[in-house]
Amino acid sequence: MFSRLRKAISGLADAVVERVKTRELKEEELEPILEEFLLNLLESDVAYDVAQRVVDRVRERLVGRRVERKAQVEEIVRRSLREVLEEVFPPSPPDVVDEVIRTCKEGSGPYVIVFMGVNGTGKTTSIAKLAHLLQKKGVTPVIVAADTFRAGAQEQLETHARRLGVPIIKAKYGSDPASVAFDAIAFARRRNYCAVIVDTAGRMHTDSSLIEELRKIVRVTEPHLRILVVDSLTGNDAVEQASTFSEKVGVDGFFLTKTDADAKGGTAISVVAATGKPIVFIGTGQGYEDIRPFTLDWLVDKIIPREDGGQGGGK
Ligand SMILES: Nc1nc2c(ncn2[C@@H]2O[C@H](COP(=O)(O)OP(=O)(O)O)[C@@H](O)[C@H]2O)c(=O)[nH]1
Ligand SMILES: [Mg+2]
The missing domain is CATH 3.40.50.300 (P-loop containing nucleotide triphosphate hydrolases)
Known part of the structure; x- marks a missing residue:
C-alpha cells in the first residue's frame, strides 16, 4: 500500500542522485525536481500545505550538500516528513x-x-x-x-x-x-x-x-x-x-x-x-x-520503509 507516495519519494531520490554525484547541490538544479516532487505528493492526496512544508524542509537540507547515495536523500525526506507530521498531528490520540x-x-x-x-x-x-x-x-x-x-x-x-x-x-x-x-x-x-x-x-x-x-x-x-x-x-x-x-x-x-x-x-x-x-x-x-x-510511526514507515525493514513490515 501507499505505493504511489513511496514512488514519489524514490523518484525524487533518483533524480537528485542522477544529477549530482560528487559536487554540492545548487538550488537552481534542485528546484525542478522539488516541483515535480510537490506535484507527486499532491497527486497522492497529501494536503497542499503539508506537501509544501515537506518540500521546503527537504530543500533546506539538500541545498549545498553532496549526495552520493539514494538512501541519503530518502533519509532526508523521512526526517522532513516526520517533523512536519509531528507538527500537524495531535500529539497523542486517545487510547x-x-x-x-x-x-x-x-x-x-x-x-x-x-x-x-x-x-x-x-x-x-x-x-x-x-x-x-x-x-x-x-x-x-x-x-x-x-x-x-x-x-x-x-x-x-x-x-x-x-x-x-x-x-x-x-x-x-x-x-x-x-x-x-x-x-x-x-x-x-x-x-x-x-x-x-x-x-x-x-x-x-x-x-x-x-x-x-x-x-x-x-x-x-x-x-x-x-x-x-x-x-x-x-x-x-x-x-x-x-x-x-x-x-x-x-x-x-x-x-x-x-x-x-x-x-x-x-x-x-x-x-x-x-x-x-x-x-x-x-x-x-x-x-x-x-x-x-x-x-505516526506506522504512517511514516508505510510511506518510507526503513532500510533495515524495521517497523515497516506487516499490513
Ligand atoms: N479492504 C478493506 N475493506 C474494508 C475495510 N473496512 C471495511 N471494508 C469493506 O468495505 C465494505 C463496506 O463496509 P460496511 O461496513 O458495510 O460499510 P458501511 O456502509 O459504512 O457500514 C465491505 O465490503 C467491507 O468488507 C478495510 O479496512 N479494508
Ligand atoms: Mg453499515
Whole structure:
C-alpha cells in the first residue's frame, strides 16, 4: 500500500542522485525536481500545505550538500516528513481500549462511542472489529443498530453480533434512532456492560436530515467518543466528509478504513490537516483482526520503509 507516495519519494531520490554525484547541490538544479516532487505528493492526496512544508524542509537540507547515495536523500525526506507530521498531528490520540477499561473501573460507565460516516466507508465492519478488540481485552460491548433508515443495515450488524457473541439492541425501521440509543445505554447500565457502540445511518454528508438525526443522537447519548469512519480510497472526498461532519456534528477522531488497498496514502495526512482531529484506528482488511491503533510511526514507515525493514513490515 501507499505505493504511489513511496514512488514519489524514490523518484525524487533518483533524480537528485542522477544529477549530482560528487559536487554540492545548487538550488537552481534542485528546484525542478522539488516541483515535480510537490506535484507527486499532491497527486497522492497529501494536503497542499503539508506537501509544501515537506518540500521546503527537504530543500533546506539538500541545498549545498553532496549526495552520493539514494538512501541519503530518502533519509532526508523521512526526517522532513516526520517533523512536519509531528507538527500537524495531535500529539497523542486517545487510547480507546484503555479509556473504556478505566471508565468501567471507576464505575462511571458505560463508555459510549457513536460511529458516523457515509455508506460504504466501512462503519459496520469497523464496529465489529472494535467490538472484537474490546472483547479480547475482557470488555463486552453492547452494539446498537441505530440505522433505522436503510433496509438490511440491521441484519448485517446482527450477523456480526451473533458471530462475536455480543448483545445487540435494534430498533424498528423508521423509529427514532436517538431513543433506541438512549434505551441501549440504560440497558447497558442495568446489566453492567462497560461500553456501548452505536451504528448510525450513512447516506451522504450533504443530507441535512441525516445531520439533524446525528446531532440528536449525540445530544441524547452524550458520547465519550464520536468516531467518523472515512475510506482512505476516497481521497479528497474523505477530506470533505471529515470537514463537514466535524463542523456540523462534531468529531473526536477518525477510523481510517481500507488502508490495505490504498495506493496513494495521503488521505490520512489530509483529514488530520483539515480538522486537527486524530486518527484513532486504522482498518487494514476485511477480517475482525484487521484493526490497529494509529501511530505516526506506522504512517511514516508505510510511506518510507526503513532500510533495515524495521517497523515497516506487516499490513
Ligand atoms: N479492504 C478493506 N475493506 C474494508 C475495510 N473496512 C471495511 N471494508 C469493506 O468495505 C465494505 C463496506 O463496509 P460496511 O461496513 O458495510 O460499510 P458501511 O456502509 O459504512 O457500514 C465491505 O465490503 C467491507 O468488507 C478495510 O479496512 N479494508
Ligand atoms: Mg453499515
